[in-house]
Amino acid sequence: MKYSVIVPVYNEQDNVKKLHQDIVTTMSGLDDDYEIIFVDDGSSDDTVTRLQELSRLSIIQLRKNFGQTAALDAGIKLAQGEYIITLDGDGQNPPSEIPKLIKTRQDGDYDVVSGWRAQRQDPLMKKFVSRGANVLRKLLIDDGIHDSGCSLKIYKKACFDQLDLYGEMHRFIPAILKLKGYTVGEVMVKHQARTSGISKYNWKRTIKGFLDMIGVWFWKKYATRPLHLFGGIGMLAILISFILFLFVVYQKIILHIDLSNSILTEITFFVFIIGIILVIFGLMSDMLSKLYFGTSKDRAYSIKKITKK
Template identity: 55%
Template sequence: MIDEKQKEISIVVPLFNEEENVEKLHAEILQVCRNNHYLFEIIFVDDGSTDETFERSKTLSPLKIIRLRKNFGQTAAFDAGIKSAKYNYIITMDGDCQNDPNDIPLLITTLEKNRLDVVSGWREKRKDTLTKRFISRGAHTFRRFLIKDHIHDSGCSLKIYKKECFDGLSLYGEMHRFIPALLMGSGYQVGETVVNHRPRHKGVSKYNWKRAIKGIVDMMSIAFWHKFASRPLHFLGGLGLLLIFLGFSTGAVTVYNFLTGQGMSETAWPLLTVFFFLAGVQFFVSGLIIDVLLRNHYETTQNQVYSIKEIWQNNASENK
């Protein structure tokens, strides 16, 4: 059943050198929110822009601007904006005008109609360059092999979340595109819907091979945590026990060879026995240590990896 009450939404947009796009994007978001009578806030996160992004954004209203001290990356920018959001529905989108704000009502409807916690946009007909599509396609194939979250387009920033999804969620690296996978692993209900994708309005794309490689590394990390987040001892301890078992097996062969008269210096079995046994003990003990560290980590406040320079808020004509 769709909730007919007035929708309360926070729209979070990270920006890095998007001076030519901020006015257009803000106007489009504002029009959608007013046409649908939303109670809303727009949050721009200036991720260390070196152009006039911040200055041009200050002329817009209503708007909250979170200005980071330097370029910390899109994940950090999303995290800063999300933590500042005050409404129950949080919508994220890119600042290059390729995501279409007119899809916001569709995201809300899909979330409520299907009783989901997260809805991810799916850019079925992408308007990117051939190089960007090639990199994204390769990363997507690798991601689905590792994570198996059945999301067609994890790289699409246009998403809607219930605010509760971010309680205790730590974001770092290039993990913003894997938030649905992380939440799915925690039991949240995740869905997707096809959204519009437009050619870049102005400016230059910030996506490159460097970001793709970082994303793949984070993807492998998520694949590990997907299975062993709560108890890494299950992985490291299991591997350690396997190596210890191999150590005992090669040790048995070593003893047999010794009893049949073969010299210890004539075979590699003794060295293999020592190697497997010591490596197994090391993995097992490492698993125990990491288990203890994780328990302490979960019980303490997590530090953010970015620094906020200032917060600018212009509430003139808010929600009018």
């Protein structure tokens, strides 16, 4: 199997039929084997009924609405293709753009190619929030692409051999894979206005996405060395407490200042204790990190190719 097209859907009863037809039309023109997987994320409308009327597709039904990331993960784990192609179920990602992704991946020998919606057909507020998130993403994790939120992407299936998705991580997959050494490319794609249904994005998903962004940033910089972060802050706190201690001694012994009504000694002691706690926490986190990489399928590295002669 060459390609697996994965489409997570949630309450998209009016969009799935046309979207499926467009995918079949596009993929049938590639002369390669493919499969189509729709993942219903606990829809409460007739999305599943509409999907069951179609042919040449697999349908995964989640028991409830777990979120887009979970739906993608379920589809990826079922996929048999050498390459994974993902797109939204709202019809805003035209399947006719898939050949662009394939060609860009082949030309650049990329592991991942992400679509870039240079001319987005979304409400003004959604575009504003998305651009703000892109600025933060560039500052924190800098995955080298313009539009990580675009669901139209192609991946080598091997990218997910050591990757499980959770939270709102789907938009940060290129950043996570780049962290692991995979190559990431980008190509401009068309973006269509939604014609049916309503957008599932809201302020809750924005907050969750921001928190996941911080998580990816931490994982990128300190996954294999948390002691460097917590221990470093702890040692800084201990140094500050030592300087405060010298200042207290100077005031008490040299200047003969009565410190009985001052909280400076309490602050010094408090900062010192916080520093010790952070160092201990860093040591514990370091041990947990080693335990995680030692017992899970995840690795702090990825192998591109092995050549034997």
